[in-house]
Amino acid sequence: MGVTRRILLSTGGLALAGLSLSGCENRDAIELDLSDVTGFSVFDRATATILLDVADLMIPRTDTPGAGDTGTVLYLDQLMDHWASAASRAEILGFPAQLDSHARQSVGRAFRSLSRQARFRLLEDMDQASFAEGERPGFSAAYRTLKRLVFHIHYTSEAANPDYVAVPGQYLGDVSAAEFRALVDDARF
Amino acid sequence: MSEEFDAIVIGSGMSGGWAAKELCERGLKTLVLERGRHLDHPSPEYTDFEAPWDMEFRGMVPEIYDEQGRYRMLKRKGWTYRNEIIQFFVDERDHPYSYPEDRPFMWTRGYQLGGRSLTWARQTYRWGPKDFEANARDGHGVDWPIRYDDLAPWYDHVEAFAGISGASDGLENLPDGEFLRPWEMNCAEGVAARNINRSFEDRRMIIGRGANLTEVRDVHAELGRGACQARDHCIRGCSYGAYFSSLSATLPAAQRTGNLTVETDSVVSEIIYDPLTRRATHVKVVDYHTREERLYSARIIFLNASAIASAQILLNSRSEAMPNGLANTSGQLGNYIMDHFGHAGANGRIEGLEDRFDFGRRPTGIYIPNYRHEREDQAFVRGFGFQGGANRQRAGHTGSRPGIGAESKASMDQWSPWVLGIGMFGEMLPYADNTIRLHPTRTDNWGIPLAHMDCHIRENERAMIRQAEQDAVEILTAAGCKDISSVRTPDDEHVLVGGKTHEMGGACMGHDPATSVLNRWNQAHDVDNLFVTDGACMSSCGTANPSLTYMALTARAVDHAVQRLQEGGL
Numbered sequence: 206m207g208v209t210r211r212i213l214l215s216t217g218g219l220a221l222a223g224l225s226l227s228g229c230e231n232r233d234a235i236e237l238d239l240s241d242v243t244g245f246s247v248f249d250r251a252t253a254t255i256l257l258d259v260a261d262l263m264i265p266r267t268d269t270p271g272a273g274d275t276g277t278v279l280y281l282d283q284l285m286d287h288w289a290s291a292a293s294r295a296e297i298l299g300f301p302a303q304l305d306s307h308a309r310q311s312v313g314r315a316f317r318s319l320s321r322q323a324r325f326r327l328l329e330d331m332d333q334a335s336f337a338e339g340e341r342p343g344f345s346a347a348y349r350t351l352k353r354l355v356f357h358i359h360y361t362s363e364a365a366n367p368d369y370v371a372v373p374g375q376y377l378g379d380v381s382a383a384e385f386r387a388l389v390d391d392a393r394f
Numbered sequence: 395m396s397e398e399f400d401a402i403v404i405g406s407g408m409s410g411g412w413a414a415k416e417l418c419e420r421g422l423k424t425l426v427l428e429r430g431r432h433l434d435h436p437s438p439e440y441t442d443f444e445a446p447w448d449m450e451f452r453g454m455v456p457e458i459y460d461e462q463g464r465y466r467m468l469k470r471k472g473w474t475y476r477n478e479i480i481q482f483f484v485d486e487r488d489h490p491y492s493y494p495e496d497r498p499f500m501w502t503r504g505y506q507l508g509g510r511s512l513t514w515a516r517q518t519y520r521w522g523p524k525d526f527e528a529n530a531r532d533g534h535g536v537d538w539p540i541r542y543d544d545l546a547p548w549y550d551h552v553e554a555f556a557g558i559s560g561a562s563d564g565l566e567n568l569p570d571g572e573f574l575r576p577w578e579m580n581c582a583e584g585v586a587a588r589n590i591n592r593s594f595e596d597r598r599m600i601i602g603r604g605a606n607l608t609e610v611r612d613v614h615a616e617l618g619r620g621a622c623q624a625r626d627h628c629i630r631g632c633s634y635g636a637y638f639s640s641l642s643a644t645l646p647a648a649q650r651t652g653n654l655t656v657e658t659d660s661v662v663s664e665i666i667y668d669p670l671t672r673r674a675t676h677v678k679v680v681d682y683h684t685r686e687e688r689l690y691s692a693r694i695i696f697l698n699a700s701a702i703a704s705a706q707i708l709l710n711s712r713s714e715a716m717p718n719g720l721a722n723t724s725g726q727l728g729n730y731i732m733d734h735f736g737h738a739g740a741n742g743r744i745e746g747l748e749d750r751f752d753f754g755r756r757p758t759g760i761y762i763p764n765y766r767h768e769r770e771d772q773a774f775v776r777g778f779g780f781q782g783g784a785n786r787q788r789a790g791h792t793g794s795r796p797g798i799g800a801e802s803k804a805s806m807d808q809w810s811p812w813v814l815g816i817g818m819f820g821e822m823l824p825y826a827d828n829t830i831r832l833h834p835t836r837t838d839n840w841g842i843p844l845a846h847m848d849c850h851i852r853e854n855e856r857a858m859i860r861q862a863e864q865d866a867v868e869i870l871t872a873a874g875c876k877d878i879s880s881v882r883t884p885d886d887e888h889v890l891v892g893g894k895t896h897e898m899g900g901a902c903m904g905h906d907p908a909t910s911v912l913n914r915w916n917q918a919h920d921v922d923n924l925f926v927t928d929g930a931c932m933s934s935c936g937t938a939n940p941s942l943t944y945m946a947l948t949a950r951a952v953d954h955a956v957q958r959l960q961e962g963g964l
């Protein structure tokens with residue numbers, strides 16, 4: 206029933222293949238360097254490129270890892286194959302084209318030819334509008350589906366969970382921040 | 395072909411495991427018949443060691459199930475709809491049941507060795523004297539033929555073996571037991587509890603009592619059970635055996651006597667009755683895979699398939715002598731179905747503890763037991779308690795609200811304030827016309843008529859829901875919470891019976907064979923060697939989680955049955 210544990214565990218390695226767009230603060234328009242975008246089985250390179258960029262704009266690398274660091278879009282690709290409903294799959298696969306036509310309508314240019322700042326602004330506006338609109342179908346719904354999945358995947362990754370302790374061994378109900386950090390570090394290593 | 399045993403137990407879940415243990419330990423050759431698959435303990439199906447990033451689909455149930463119409467009710471239940479535990483829950487597409495279209499019923503099942511003892515939330519409270527007196531006092535349902543004192547020694551017995559953590563709180567209607575060390579309240583709960591306990595005469599906030607081993611005593615260590623590691627992954631199965639389940643505790647205890655036989659993949663369809671001897675002679679099983687029928691016989695039969703399933707089996711055990719189902723001369727079989735109900739609660743912020751944290755994942759919460767018994771100044775009888783807890787988390791990683799980019803990410807990495815939340819657990823009255831019946835035309839894959847549930851709450855429960863919302867706000871205000879928000883299901887919205895997974899009734903205990911199905915020993919009035927000790931036997935539903943009471947009733951009934959057997963009375 207779907208992705209086996211073996212395949213999923215192996216995505217950690219594959220994920221790195223698609224990271225050429227992540228974490229480059231000074232990057233401007235997306236360079237469609239298709240040779241860098243590998244390891245995907247459902248997304249074609251153009252789709253993967255846009256989704257990698259969108260995920261990176263949503264959750265950029267700061268002092269903590271971003272969606273690009275956590276292999277989020279590669280994992281999303283795996284979900285399309287084994288997990289997603291036909292409706293979600295259509296939403297996600299259709300999203301880059303919709304985004305592009307939205308960009309053309311709003312600012313008169315293709316999404317990928319915009320500067321990073323302009324792409325972020327466009328996405329941020331869309332983010333506000335999508336949630337303000339509630340549960341309306343269409344482009345907003347596709348955006349919400351994508352966002353929900355990107356956030357879930359990123360925030361369940363190991364890099365995004367520095368406080369996760371598999372076996373705490375005890376429960377303490379009242380500790381300081383320093384004690385908490387020490388307990389976590391002690392239990393994790 | 396018919397194989398013979400001293401005793402047969404139908405169902406290996408919470409109550410069936412206890413029946414098997416107690417019967418085997420008294421020297422009876424005992425057969426457990428379980429419709430689900432075999433599970434080892436620890437089982438390869440347990441997922442307790444999987445970190446969030448190791449989980450298949452990161453814990454998300456495949457969306458394709460929606461397209462296939464699978465697990466609709468489990469999805470509706472919400473918090474249990476997780477991919478890493480879905481193997482322990484039943485898909486009603488494979489195992490259908492029915493209800494009137496405008497009154498859906500939620501029947502959350504676990505068909506495997508150990509039943510729902512694998513997935514329960516382990517909250518374990520004795521019922522108090524008032525719970526057993528309630529039917530007699532206000533006239534709803536049939537009077538319990540026992541009182542708290544009848545059960546008290548059996549609560550002692552099951553608590554010591556299962557291992558229940560808790561504090562001795564000294565409350566009138568929530569009796570203390572022989573507890574293991576309690577979990578500690580976190581700092582926010584500590585503040586709230588002090589404030590609540592100071593503000594009210596009648597309302598007490600205590601630490602939740604639960605079946606997790608905060609200490610390992612000899613009785614637990616002998617079975618290979620280890621101490622709880624505060625992971626709160628219990629619902630995934632615990633490789634340490636640190637919470638009580640049939641797999642970690644009762645079935646291994648039964649096994650070591652050498653008296654236990656377990657047959658899994660064995661769907662019990664009916665119990666066969668001999669009118670001449672007034673005895674149940676055989677249990678008929680349909681093989682889960684081959685659908686081949688088999689018969690087993692024994693001197694006594696314990697029915698522990700869970701409340702609804704046990705009533706269904708009895709209703710399906712029709713004979714010339716008992717055309718309306720086995721043990722149903724009263725006509726009450728399948729009546730008085732109950733469940734606890736929620737549908738009101740509140741939460742609020744506790745301030746001043748921004749620099750305090752908790753470490754570990756405590757597998758229990760807090761409890762505010764029912765404080766509304768026997769009050770004259772309210773629009774309903776009985777009452778409700780609250781369960782909940784306080785926690786703080788990173789401000790939230792949800793992709794279901796606005797916000798993207800570095801700034802939003804930074805704010806998501808901040809710790810949220812402490813938030814205390816409480817939700818009601820209301821006592822539903824026993825209504826004779828809240829029923830389970832056999833569907834007149836539809837059968838399952840094993841040829842058994844579907845269970846058809848027709849249940850709804852009435853004005854008494856609606857009044858409680860309204861009151862509980864007010865009380866929740868009052869309690870959180872007294873606790874010192876800020877920004878309190880409350881929720882309540884509106885009066886005109888259907889309240890799904892079964893939502894709390896505490897189904898009770900269907901074969902109620904009572905004094906009188908004309909108005910009840912079972913006597914004070916959980917023995918069928920009509921059938922001497924038949925005992926029903928799961929939730930079906932409950933004459934009312936109280937407000938506290940019921941499983942500990944099923945365990946105590948089971949151990950008590952076995953003790954009685956075996957004594958009768960030895961005296962030649964069965």
Ligand SMILES: Cc1cc2nc3c(=O)[nH]c(=O)nc-3n(C[C@H](O)[C@H](O)[C@H](O)COP(=O)(O)OP(=O)(O)OC[C@H]3O[C@@H](n4cnc5c(N)ncnc54)[C@H](O)[C@@H]3O)c2cc1C
Pocket residue numbers: 404405406407408409410427428429430474502503504505506507508509510511513514515516517518660661662663698699700701703707895896928929939940941942944
């Ligand atoms: C998520 C969740 C949380 C819960 N939390 C709590 C809690 O905190 N505290 C509490 O007290 N209770 C809790 N419960 C309820 C608790 O699990 C049940 O009360 C308890 O398991 C009932 O015991 P039982 O023996 O009647 O039934 P079960 O444990 O359900 O066992 C019944 C067994 O009978 C088998 N069976 C059914 N039909 C047949 C048949 N025809 N032939 C053969 N075998 C059959 C089933 O496969 C199953 O193994 C919770 C339940 C769930 C699901």
Ligand code: SF4
Pocket residue numbers: 442606607621622623624625626627628629631632633634635636637757
């Ligand atoms: S919290 Fe305790 S009982 Fe639950 S899974 Fe962890 S160790 Fe086991």
